[in-house]
Amino acid sequence: MGERFAGRYELVDPIARGGAGAVWRAWDHRRQRYIAAKVLRQTDATALLRFVREQALRIDHPHVLAPASWAADDDKVLFTMDLMRGGSLAHVIGDYGPLPSHFVGTLLDQLLAGLAAVHAEGVVHRDIKPANILLQATGTGRPHLRLSDFGLALRKGEPRLTETDYFLGTPGFVAPEQRLGAEPDFPADLYGVGLVALYLLVGEKPDAEALTTEFAHGTPGAPPGVPAPLWEVVAGLIQPDPQARFRTATGARKALLAAVELLPGADPDEDPVEIFDQLGALPRGCTPSGPQPTPAPPAPSGPQPTPDPPAPSGPQPTPDPPAPSGPQPTPDPPTPSGPQPTPVPPPSATHASASQAAARQGTPAERSAARDAGRPQGPPAKITAPVLLLALICFAVGFWALTQT
Known part of the structure; x- marks a missing residue:
């Protein structure tokens, strides 16, 4: 397919x-x-x-x-x-806006757990943002997220693929020290987690530069709608100074679990957040058991006309006309051009047989006459005499001419 x-x-x-x-x-x-x-x-x-x-x-x-x-x-x-069929956290925020604090607490706990496993391998993700956090399509059940897209990830100590004065990441989710060209480190990832948490709680993308200015004068108060226990954890993640920030994902996760315990109970009248299947139906020709092979067209039923053979290319010999049926008249032979000699008719069979019979019977003179009768006759005397005379004259002239030389 x-x-x-x-x-x-x-x-x-x-x-x-x-x-x-x-x-x-x-x-x-x-x-x-x-x-x-x-x-x-x-x-x-x-x-x-x-x-x-x-x-x-x-x-x-x-x-x-x-x-x-x-x-x-x-x-x-x-x-x-x-x-992952449930899309990303960006889809959830687009569908619901600010999310309930307990729901956000569950998501942050899973995100920090996954990030702790990444950091345990010595890897800095460098691109923590809502679009890179994917969800299973769990409906209204407990959400399940997974941290993805390690295209910018780097093991600590590996050479960078960019110059020192440049940084990689998504603008708005990059830690202040990374914007200044510092070496990638784990607290930079935790800063991204804090911005994602604030995004989930307020429903709008945070202004990282404005936050840096606000934190310059100390930790600001919690934004409207954000519970104080959760804000303390989030503020500890987005401190502009990496030394004042949580140092490990495991430490931040412990603080988060303690903060969730202090949250008020969930509102029973609150509509649950549903994680939809964002992929939609399979395309044509595919089933849950995989792509299906294209079926062969059904064979037509009944006798089928034999297709004409393709016409050969190039000049073709002219076919002979079909032979006519029945007896045909013998065509006259072609008339030769120029004067033609008159054919001498062969002696008839009756004349020859009579001459042969006479030659076998009668007197010797009669048998001789019969044999002469069977022979062909020469030219008549009135033709022979002039021809002989002309021949004698030519002979005499020729002999005379020879004697004169």
Whole structure:
């Protein structure tokens, strides 16, 4: 149905696009299930190196969506991961705006748990934002998120692919020290978690530069609608000074769990947040059990007319006309051009047989006459005499001419 990589991964339909490539829903023919495949075109060496770094990550955690395998075909490479149907946190905020504090507490706890597993591998994510935090389609049940997109991730101590004066990340979610060119470190990721938490609580993207100005004069008060216990945790994540910030994801998670215990109970009249299936129906030709082969057209029933053979190319010989049926008159032979000699008729069979019979009977004189009668007759005497005379004259003239030389 679609393009296949390494004889195993069949692309079905695109579900997201980014600067480095596109994410497709794909069918894994070996594992017999749908997966997500991130396809990257080999545009330059830097992009390819980032791809190699990303696909090399193997972090097994329920709240981390790391690459599982990879394949290459011509000028494109891909790696695969589990398929997340619930979209991202950006979709949830777009659907509901500010989220209930207990719901936000559950999401932050899962995010910090996944980030702690990433940091335990010595990896700095460097791009924490709502669009990179994906959800399962759990409906109104307990949400389940996974941290994804390690395209900018870097192990501590590895060489950077950018110059010191430049930074990578999404504007609005980058820590202040990263904007100044500092080396990537774990507290920079925690700053991104704090901005995501504030985004979930207020329903609007925070202004990172304005927050830096506000924190210059001490920790500001909680924004409207944000419970104080949660704000203390969030404020500890978004401190502009990395030394005043939480140092580890595990420490921040412990503080969060303590803050959630202080929150008032959930409002029973509050509408639950539902995580919808954002992928929609499978495209035509695909079923939950995988892409279906295109069926062959049914064979027509009954006798079918034999198609005319294709006309041969080039000049063709003219076919002979069909032979007419029945006896045909013998065509006259062609008349030769110029004067023709008069044919001498052959002696008749009756005349020859009579001459032969006479030659066998009678007297010797009669038998001689009969034989003469059977022979052909010479020219008449009135023709022979002039011809002989002319021949004698020619002979005499020729003899005279010879004697004169």
